[in-house]
Amino acid sequence: MIPKNPLKKYHIVLIIMLLSISIAGCVDNNSISQIPLDEVDLNISSHESLLNNSSIESEISLTNESQAQIPPHYEKSSICTYVVDGDTLDVKGVGRIRLVGVNTPERGETGYQEAKDFVKSKCLGKLIYLDIDDKKNNDRYGRVLAVVYVGNTNINAELLKKGYAEVMYIPPSEFNPYSWT
Numbered sequence: 001m002i003p004k005n006p007l008k009k010y011h012i013v014l015i016i017m018l019l020s021i022s023i024a025g026c027v028d029n030n031s032i033s034q035i036p037l038d039e040v041d042l043n044i045s046s047h048e049s050l051l052n053n054s055s056i057e058s059e060i061s062l063t064n065e066s067q068a069q070i071p072p073h074y075e076k077s078s079i080c081t082y083v084v085d086g087d088t089l090d091v092k093g094v095g096r097i098r099l100v101g102v103n104t105p106e107r108g109e110t111g112y113q114e115a116k117d118f119v120k121s122k123c124l125g126k127l128i129y130l131d132i133d134d135k136k137n138n139d140r141y142g143r144v145l146a147v148v149y150v151g152n153t154n155i156n157a158e159l160l161k162k163g164y165a166e167v168m169y170i171p172p173s174e175f176n177p178y179s180w181t
Contacts, residue, residue, distance in 0.1 A: 071149040074129040083124050086115025086164055088143065091128065098143035099156045100133050101177030103168035115164040122150050122158070135172040147175060156180065 082090040086104025089097050104115035129149040139145055148155040157180035159165035167177045 069151040071129050071131065071152055071154075073131050074149060075132045075146075076130045077127060080123040080126055080128050083116060083120045085112065086119050086159065089119060089123055089148070091130065094130065094144060096141075096143045097130065097148065098139050098141075098145050099148055099159070099165075100145040100173060101147070101167065101169060101175050101180070102156050102159050102165040104159060104165045111164065115159065118159065118162065118164050119155065122153070122155055123148065126150055128155075133173050133175060135174045136170075145173075154180065 076091075076094050078092045078094055080089050081092050084090070084096070085107065087099040087102050089099075091097050105111040127150075130144070130146040131149065133145040133147075136145055156165075156175075156177065160167060160177065160181050167181065169177055
C-alpha cells in the first residue's frame with residue numbers, strides 16, 4: 001500500500017529508524033555475538049511493504065571470536081529474567097534454575113546481598129546457556145540443576161573463585177565443583 005501523502009512515507013521510515021536505534025541501544029555488544037543463529041529471524045518480507053518495496057540487504061558473518069563465546073556443551077539457552085539469590089535464578093521458557101555444585105548465603109546471612117548482586121550483574125537480562133546435570137536434572141524443589149554460562153564464563157565456578165559461594169557437592173552429579181576452585 002502506497003501512502004497518498006508523501007510525508008506519511010517518511011514518517012513510517014522515521015519511526016522504523018527510531019525503533020531500530022532504540023532497540024540497538026538496549027543491547028550490549030557482548031550479547032549480540034551470543035545469540036544463536038537458529039533464534040534469529042531474518043524474514044524481512046513482512047516489512048518490505050513499509051519501505052515501499054525498497055531493497056534491503058543484510059549480511060551475517062560469524063567470526064571465530066563470536067563462536068568462542070558459546071560454551072561447548074549446553075542443553076538450553078534463554079534470557080535470565082529474575083535473580084532469586086546467589087544460586088537461584090529464573091530463565092525464560094525454562095523455569096527456575098539452581099546453580100549446581102555451589103551454595104551461597106541465604107537471606108539474612110553475611111554475603112547474601114553480595115552473591116545476589118554478582119549473579120544479577122552477570123546474568124540478569126542476558127542470554128545464558130545451561131549445561132543441565134545429566135545425572136540429576138532437578139532438586140527436591142523442582143528447580144533445574146545446571147551450570148550457568150554467560151558467554152564462555154562458568155558462573156558457578158566464578159562464584160567459588162570470587163568467594164561468594166562454597167562448594168556443595170550432592171551426588172549423583174555429572175559435575176565436580178571441586179575442579180572449579
